[in-house]
Amino acid sequence: MKDSIISIDDVSFQYPDQTAFALQHVSLHVQRGEWLAIVGHNGSGKSTLAKMLNGLHYPKEGTVTISGLALSEENVWAIREKLGMVFQNPDNQFVGTTVQDDVAFGLENNGVEQKEMKERVQEALEKVGMTAFLNQEPHHLSGGQKQRVAIASVIALRPDIILLDEATSMLDPAGRDEVMNTIRSIKDEEGLTVISITHDLEEAAKADRVVVLNQGSVYTEGSPQAIFQLDQELLTLGLDVPFPVRMSQLLADEGLILSQRHFTEEELVKDVWTLNFKK
């Protein structure tokens, strides 16, 4: 595919000293500007795949190309500038002693001039709405705020792609919304490509496309609508169907046929209360 910003072709990977393959013949293409969700049971290989995209692992077989750069030892630092990652644990990715030091860390690594660094740190913190916390130490921040700083650290490097590996799974619902809204607005502003690895199918429902991993291979991919049609199949894959989808299903079983399956409670509620008008 021509317009793919990420091409993964027939990639297999095995951890050292392990007999099983963590990834088997995975092929995946991501379009520029797309929001892709990757879901899958624990140990299905999501994090392994994520780390491969950033050169933290190299494929045993197959090729990975990111922003036109083939993944190799020579290209890995350039690739890390193009693809930024936000990890799960807010504390274990906060390197600096203060918010601004943390955002600057990636810039320092890439040898950005001090004057430009100041500007970029400021700019990145503005985008995530954390300028008021410039000199704050990490233990005075909430989980959601720390994750926003992690996003700022990635944005400061001006990447093409941002990859979230369960970045919201340790947050409370408010923190989750706070982080997802930040990502969404930055994506729209900068035309970023977003890959979001998640266990939260409601979050996945908001993506352009969903990829389901199962035991190290791509099980299926498609629009959220298409994926959630799978219902029972998803359960056997160890995935939890979101509440609104389950509810629509139950209502359908009771003979209440809604116009479509719903992924958000809001849509569902709207459809239910307007149902009678349509008769």
Added chain:
Amino acid sequence: MMEKIILGRYLPLNSVVHRMDPRAKLLFIFGFVFVVFLANNVLTYALLGVFTLFVIVLSNIKIQFLMTGLKPVIWLILFTFLLHVFFTKEGEVLAQLGFLSIYKGGVIKGAFISLRFLLLIFVTSLLTLTTPPISVTDGIESLFGPLKRVKVPVHELALMMSISLRFIPTLLDETDKIMKAQMARGADFTSGSLTSRIKAVIPLLIPLFVSAFKRAEELAVAMEARGYRGGEGRTKYRVLAWHGRDTAALLVLVALAAALFGLRS
């Protein structure tokens, strides 16, 4: 408990001392440690005392605050004082307590040494009280920079220091959490014999270590993902700036040393 310890605490006030370059402060303290030993009579100790007071006033830090910070070391100072009082046999005898005689020389010497101790503690705690830990690290990295030529990993050591500083509160929080979790399971950290108390700490330390290692591993991955590849070709976000006041401070120290040298007996 943590509130009472002032060693390593930073007080973000506004003063000349706060604004000084951390390198100047480090060099100043390093010099001061030697200069203190020049004093050997009442006049020179008085001069040192007045000088230290002057520095404290400049730093805007309340002397009462420094005093409360002394509590953990007060016994050490007292002990040194008494040691000299009882065991230095110089000058006339002031008092006779059974087989112990107290000499004038002992009292004077004890007072001097305790004072010296006190002044050193005051001035060194001023360093951490007026400088954010990260600046201290930056200062150390910069001062030891030349050692990179002889393959001392100065940058790595400084980074280690700053990461440790960054994780101290996180690990303290975690200790607290684990402690509460173990207490909820019936662990008792506060009573019993010494051995049983030490044993009670083991179920605290093991989870703490396991989690610290996990954190370290995740942090290393996160650092690499953000392009960390060692000190080479790296720029610095915080730049240290040496001003006239920094040179002046060091000159004042030299002048103090000269004065003490002239006045000592």
